[in-house]
Amino acid sequence: xKTILAGSIICWAALATAxxxxxxVPYAIADWTVEGWGNSRARVAVEAKAxxxxxxxxxxxxxxxxxxxxxxxxxxxxxxxLANVVTVRATRESGDVxxxxxTAPGEYFVYYMPFxxxxxxxxxxxxxxxxxxxxxxxxxxxxxxxADAIREGKPCDLPAARLxxxxxxxxxxxxxxxxxxxxxxxxxxxxxxxxxxxxxLFGEDRRHPIRMSDDLPLRWIQAGPGRTLRGEACRGEFYAxxxxxxxxxxxxxxxxxxxxxxxxxxxxxxxASALRCFNVGGTDWxxxxxxxxxxxxxxxxxxxxxxxxxxxxxxxxxxRGTVTVGVADAPPxxxxxxxxxxxxxxxxAGDGELWRQARLRWLDSTIGLDDEVFRxxxxxxxxxxxxxxxxxxxxxxxxxxxxxxQSCFSTNVDRCDADGRDILAAPMRFVVQTEAGELAWxxxxxxxxxxxxxxxxxxxxxxxxxxELACRASLECDGYMNYELTLTPSAAGExxxxxxxxxxxxxxxxxMMGMGRKGGKRPPSWKWTWDVSRSNCHVWIGxxxxxxxxxxxxxxxxxxxxNLKESGLYRDWGNDGKGGCTIDxxxxxxxxxxxxxxxxxxxxxxxHFNFGLLVTPIKTLDKAHWDWRYFHRSHAAPLGEIVPxxxxxxxxxxxxxxxxxxxxxxxSDDKLKPYIDAAHAAGMKVKLYxxxxxxxxxxxxxxxxxxxxxxVFMQGEGFKLADxxxxxxxxxxxxxxxPGRAARGCASTPSPTTCRPGTSxxxxxxxxxxxxxxxxxxxxxxxxxxxxxxxxxxxxxxSTSTASGTTARS
Numbered sequence: 001x002k003t004i005l006a007g008s009i010i011c012w013a014a015l016a017t018a019x020x021x022x023x024x025v026p027y028a029i030a031d032w033t034v035e036g037w038g039n040s041r042a043r044v045a046v047e048a049k050a051x052x053x054x055x056x057x058x059x060x061x062x063x064x065x066x067x068x069x070x071x072x073x074x075x076x077x078x079x080x081x082l083a084n085v086v087t088v089r090a091t092r093e094s095g096d097v098x099x100x101x102x103t104a105p106g107e108y109f110v111y112y113m114p115f116x117x118x119x120x121x122x123x124x125x126x127x128x129x130x131x132x133x134x135x136x137x138x139x140x141x142x143x144x145x146x147a148d149a150i151r152e153g154k155p156c157d158l159p160a161a162r163l164x165x166x167x168x169x170x171x172x173x174x175x176x177x178x179x180x181x182x183x184x185x186x187x188x189x190x191x192x193x194x195x196x197x198x199x200x201l202f203g204e205d206r207r208h209p210i211r212m213s214d215d216l217p218l219r220w221i222q223a224g225p226g227r228t229l230r231g232e233a234c235r236g237e238f239y240a241x242x243x244x245x246x247x248x249x250x251x252x253x254x255x256x257x258x259x260x261x262x263x264x265x266x267x268x269x270x271x272a273s274a275l276r277c278f279n280v281g282g283t284d285w286x287x288x289x290x291x292x293x294x295x296x297x298x299x300x301x302x303x304x305x306x307x308x309x310x311x312x313x314x315x316x317x318x319x320r321g322t323v324t325v326g327v328a329d330a331p332p333x334x335x336x337x338x339x340x341x342x343x344x345x346x347x348x349a350g351d352g353e354l355w356r357q358a359r360l361r362w363l364d365s366t367i368g369l370d371d372e373v374f375r376x377x378x379x380x381x382x383x384x385x386x387x388x389x390x391x392x393x394x395x396x397x398x399x400x401x402x403x404x405x406q407s408c409f410s411t412n413v414d415r416c417d418a419d420g421r422d423i424l425a426a427p428m429r430f431v432v433q434t435e436a437g438e439l440a441w442x443x444x445x446x447x448x449x450x451x452x453x454x455x456x457x458x459x460x461x462x463x464x465x466x467x468e469l470a471c472r473a474s475l476e477c478d479g480y481m482n483y484e485l486t487l488t489p490s491a492a493g494e495x496x497x498x499x500x501x502x503x504x505x506x507x508x509x510x511x512m513m514g515m516g517r518k519g520g521k522r523p524p525s526w527k528w529t530w531d532v533s534r535s536n537c538h539v540w541i542g543x544x545x546x547x548x549x550x551x552x553x554x555x556x557x558x559x560x561x562x563n564l565k566e567s568g569l570y571r572d573w574g575n576d577g578k579g580g581c582t583i584d585x586x587x588x589x590x591x592x593x594x595x596x597x598x599x600x601x602x603x604x605x606x607x608h609f610n611f612g613l614l615v616t617p618i619k620t621l622d623k624a625h626w627d628w629r630y631f632h633r634s635h636a637a638p639l640g641e642i643v644p645x646x647x648x649x650x651x652x653x654x655x656x657x658x659x660x661x662x663x664x665x666x667x668s669d670d671k672l673k674p675y676i677d678a679a680h681a682a683g684m685k686v687k688l689y690x691x692x693x694x695x696x697x698x699x700x701x702x703x704x705x706x707x708x709x710x711x712v713f714m715q716g717e718g719f720k721l722a723d724x725x726x727x728x729x730x731x732x733x734x735x736x737x738x739p740g741r742a743a744r745g746c747a748s749t750p751s752p753t754t755c756r757p758g759t760s761x762x763x764x765x766x767x768x769x770x771x772x773x774x775x776x777x778x779x780x781x782x783x784x785x786x787x788x789x790x791x792x793x794x795x796x797x798x799s800t801s802t803a804s805g806t807t808a809r810s
Contacts, residue, residue, distance in 0.1 A: 025058065027176040030167040036129075037072065038113040039173040043164045049104040052084075052143055054150070055161040057095040059112065062179045062212055066090045070114050070129040073099045076107040083134045088147045093183050096150050098143050098158070108161070172698055178208050181215040190221060191248060198330030199252055199296075202244035203229025203337070206357045209703035210244050210303035220244065228336040229323075235345040236312040240357035240704075243323055243335055245302040253328040255294040256280060257304060260324070262339060265317030270339075272321075275308040276364070279707060283364040285759045286557055292711075303707040307360060308339070309349070316343040354666060354700035363761040371455040376619050377477040379453035385446060387456055391416030392479050392615045399443035400460030400471035402481075403427040405615055407546035413621045421546045423615070425503040425589035430485060430609070432467060433497040439464035446471075453477065466490040467601075481613040489601040499595035500611065508546050509590035514539030515581060522583070522590070529580035530569045535560035537570065541583070541592065542616055552581075552594055553610035559759040561693065572607045575599050636675070643682050650679055654689045661696035662689075695762075705762055712760040 030043075046053055063069075067090040073082045084100035090112075097110065119125040133140070149156040168174035182190075194200060202220045204210055225246075233239035245255065259275040276282065279302070281291040296302045306323065319339045326332040350358030373379050381388045385396045385403075397403035404427070406420035432439045443462040450457045454477045462469040470486040487498070513519035515528035516536055530537070538551035554570045564570070573579050578597030583590065594611070601607070631637070631647035635656040642650060654662040658671050665672060665688050676686045695702065695713075705712040 025163060026165040027174050028165045028167050029171060029174065030169070032109075032169060034115075034169050035117055036114060037074075037111045038115050039169045040111070040113050040175070041167050042110040042112065043076075043167055044108050044110060045162045045164055046101040046104045046106055046108065047162065048159065050101065050159045052098050052100055052139075052146070052158060053161045054146070054156065054158040055097045055099065055110065055163070057097065057110065057112070057163065058093070059095060059166065060175075060181045060183070060218060061092050061112075062175065062181050062215055063092070063113070066092060066095065066112070068128070068130060069112065070131045071095070071097060072111040072114055073097065074109045074111065075102050076109055077103045082108075084136060084139045086135055086140055086143055086147060087131060088150045092181065098147060099161075100139060101161075107164070109167075177219040178211045178217050180218045181212070182218050182221045186218070186221045187216060190216075190225075194225065194248070196249070198247070198249040198327065199325075199333065200225035200246045200248055201325055201333050201335050202246065203227060203335045204242040204244055204303075205229075205231065206240045206242065207355055209357075210242055210301065210707070211703050213301050213303075214299070216246060216301065226333070226335065228338055230338045230340070232340045232342060233308075233310050234342050234350070235310055235314050235316070236349060237310050237346055237356065238307050238349040238358040238361045239310055239339060240305065240307040240360050241337075242704075243304045243306065243325065245296060245304055245325060247296045247298050247300050247302070249298070250330065251298045252296040252330070255296060255302070255304075256326045257306070258324040258326065259306075260321040262308070262319035262321035262337070264319040264341070265315050268315045268317075268319075270308060270310065270314065270319055270321075274311075275306065275323075277304055277306045278360060278363050278704070279304050282761060283366060285761060287366045287369040303703070305357075305360060305704045305707055307358075309361070310339075310341055312345055314341050316341050357701060357704060360701060360704055365761075371452040371476075373453040373477050377454075380451070380456045380475060380477050382448060382451060382456055387475050389475065389477050389479050390619060391617065393420060394475060394481070394615070396446045396458070396460075397427045397443070398445050398460065399430070399441060399462045399469070400446045400458060400473055401428040401430060401483075402613075405548065407615065407617070409545040409617050409620065411545055413545050413617050414623050416620055418545075421508065422505055423508050423542070423546050423548055425505045428503070429501040430469065431497070431499045431501060432464070432469075432487065432495065433499075434465065434493065434495055436465075439467060441469065446473075466493075478618050479615040481615075483611050483613070485609040485611075487607045487609065489603060489605070492603045493601045495596075495599050495601050497595055497597060498599070498607070498609070499593050500609065502548070502550065502592040503586075504541055504548065504590045504592065506585070506588060506590055508543050509541045510543045511547075512539065512541045512583070514549075515583075524585050526583040527580065528582075530564075530574040530577055532564045532569055535562060535564050537573070538612075539581070539583070539592070540616070541590070545617060547616040549612075549614040549616060550592065550594070551612040553612060555608040555610065557759070572596065572609055639675070639678050639682055639684075642684070648684055650684055650686050652686060652688050659688055661698040663691055663694060664696045664699045665690070666700070667698060701762075712762045 028043075030041075032041075042055075042057055042059070044055055067087075069090075071085065071087050071090070073085045074080065075082060080102070082099055082102060086098045088096040088098060090096075095112065099108075101108065114129045115126050116129055117124045117126050135143075146156045146158050166175070190200075202223070202225050208219070229241060229243070231239060231241055243257075245252070257277040257280050259272040261272050262270040262275075264270065279292065280294055281289070284290045294302070304325070317340070319341060321337050321339075323335045323337055324332050325334075348358075349361065350356035377390045387394050387396075391407060391409045393404075393406040393408070394402050395404040402424065405423040407423060408418050408420050409416050410418040430441075441462040441464045444460050446458040446460040448456060448458050455474055457472070457474040459473075460471045462471070466489060468488045468490070470488070471483065472486075473481060473483045475481050509522055511520065512522035512526070514536065515526070515538070516534070517523070517526060517528075517539070522541060528536075528539075537553075538549065540547060540549040542548055552570065552573050554567055555572060558567055560567060568574075569577060569579075573594065573596065575596040578599070579595060580597075581592065581594045583592050628649055629645070629647045630649045630651055631642045631645060632651040632653065634653055636650075636652055636658050639650075652659045652672075654660070654665075658668060658675050659665050661667055672686075672688075679686050695705070699705075
């Protein structure tokens with residue numbers, strides 16, 4: 001032990017020259033290979049040679065059970081990991097390590113969250129490494145007395161390594177300032193200073209998204225609750241900000257947010273109506289105003305994301321107002337807001353600069369929800385009981401169902417003025433079968449109740465044997481029909497079956513895909529039943545130039561992507577599992593029957609049988625498509641390599657240097673713009689991999705979206721799709737949501753994702769960008785660099801808008 005401790009000094013005295021707390025320790029960015037080491041480390045210095053030194057790390061970690069994660073000490077001079085290391089203590093607030101330095105004086109890196117990545121490139125599994133004894137037994141035994149003293153809080157006779165700074169591999173992974181936790185002592189003092197408070201409010205800048213729901217950041221301890229929130233915005237900007245709500249005293253029910261007018265210079269003001277809080281309401285995916293019931297359990301932190309639209313003509317100067325947060329069983333509290341409006345005016349509300357968080361206003365977007373015609377479609381034409389759209393005609397029968405559907409697309413689908421091809425072999429029927437047989441409907445002719453260029457809506461009523469069938473339906477300019485059938489009995493009764501029958505011409509019904517059937521030639525017979533583990537309640541049957549897609553719908557609008565576990569079986573179609581669908585050849589035609597099976601009908605209890613029909617094709621193919629050649633690799637190839645292949649379109653998959661983060665290309669527009677410009681100069685276009693299925697946690701709006709609970713990010717287990725996905729434990733950063741695929745980025749850094757439902761405010765139509773600014777439609781950009789990505793991902797086909805009524809369909 002004498003050899004090991006030679007030259008030692010009292011460690012407490014040595015610590016007097018070291019940083020006293022995490023508040024004094026700087027955080028920085030450094031570059032290293034993260035695999036096997038992790039994204040976080042401490043940089044420390046050893047001043048003199050010693051057999052063992054002590055290191056105290058006031059890391060204030062947000063992760064649970066740090067004692068279960070390994071700690072590696074690496075000599076900065078040699079890059080070699082030290083074997084003689086003992087972790088004395090590792091708590092969330094701090095840690096203590098003993099190690100034997102190899103180089104002195106010298107610097108060392110202490111990696112305290114090392115991980116290992118396993119699995120395939122696009123579907124990796126990441127796990128933290130666990131502690132392992134690597135120290136020589138004699139050295140570890142000689143350190144025992146000092147280690148015991150440290151654990152017991154007693155003085156020990158060891159020299160101390162000096163903590164220089166905490167480092168992260170990039171800005172995204174740094175913990176400061178919002179993931180440096182307050183200590184238990186600091187929390188206790190805060191509670192004592194606000195004894196009796198049901199909750200406390202903390203105003204927070206948009207540059208520092210609230211990331212933790214179980215801890216307070218040290219930043220809030222230092223600033224204190226209820227402080228005035230000061231921000232700066234440009235004229236015309238949507239200014240986003242946060243208020244952190246900490247339920248320190250009790251469970252909070254029915255959280256509400258009210259805004260006051262912002263009074264500005266010269267008697268000017270910004271009205272309270274210009275402010276909103278996304279957590280308590282907004283505009284849903286169908287364009288309807290809604291309110292959310294928000295509860296916050298005791299001890300939890302809820303980030304409340306808010307925003308105000310600054311008028312373009314607002315006078316420059318400071319505007320003052322208040323944000324009032326109320327709950328059901330406690331007095332309200334306020335946060336003062338001071339917004340310094342700058343003379344500068346911005347045209348895009350701040351969308352082009354991600355740090356502004358201005359695109360959160362897209363959560364309440366209604367793009368794609370109007371009934372206007374959009375290219376390349378033509379206005380809906382109505383002639384009595386018939387209606388036509390681009391390349392297709394529908395004739396309605398009494399009662400409102402289609403009697404005939406024709407496609408006028410050519411065999412090659414390159415024009416839409418060919419002779420009409422009938423899709424139906426006979427009129428569609430809605431059958432109600434009782435013990436006495438099928439009801440014979442006395443049906444009224446359909447009545448048009450609204451009409452615009454992009455949509456026509458009609459209603460019809462049918463009656464038979466004490467039953468009333470109300471039909472409300474629409475046809476949109478792209479050929480989509482939405483049906484809402486409501487069956488109401490006047491008296492209780494037993495029904496043998498309720499079914500929708502669609503008789504298709506055999507020559508049209510050549511191919512089939514859906515309802516558990518992979519795409520291919522239609523089999524002679526197919527049977528499908530409802531299964532809560534699969535959301536495959538839709539099918540397409542048809543030919544190249546004529547076909548029909550059917551989707552059976554819930555009583556309320558939904559878009560279940562993976563399964564029906566949240567909704568359960570669609571009530572009236574599913575009929576407790578008795579319902580299903582058959583597709584059979586029948587007398588020279590093919591008949592699709594969506595049925596319920598036997599059921600009871602209660603008096604005056606309405607049954608809803610909603611479904612959607614899409615007549616295909618929907619538009620002509622570009623005749624030049626025979627000249628298109630696509631180039632696709634998992635990682636982008638140099639354009640000089642692509643040009644000789646004759647490719648005209650380059651697919652950029654996610655996970656490469658140009659498009660590293662899945663479903664969020666906006667972070668790499670500085671690389672995308674030159675690549676896209678060079679591709680255009682070479683006569684090629686560029687497409688980006690982009691879906692609505694999941695979202696990288698690198699997204700600038702990620703934590704704001706997570707604050708909305710299960711609205712944008714699915715809760716619970718992960719999903720499986722096409723037998724490729726396995727359930728994975730959620731990353732600590734996104735533990736509030738259901739995990740999706742975790743794709744490696746270009747620097748071998750995993751980019752975890754969360755699953756998204758198809759009908760959130762962010763998925764439809766919120767992520768559909770508004771119309772591009774001038775000059776953006778050809779792939780160029782104006783003043784906003786982020787619009788470059790818009791041009792590449794959305795507008796490369798020359799479309800002026802990617803949104804349509806189809807984006808909001810359930």
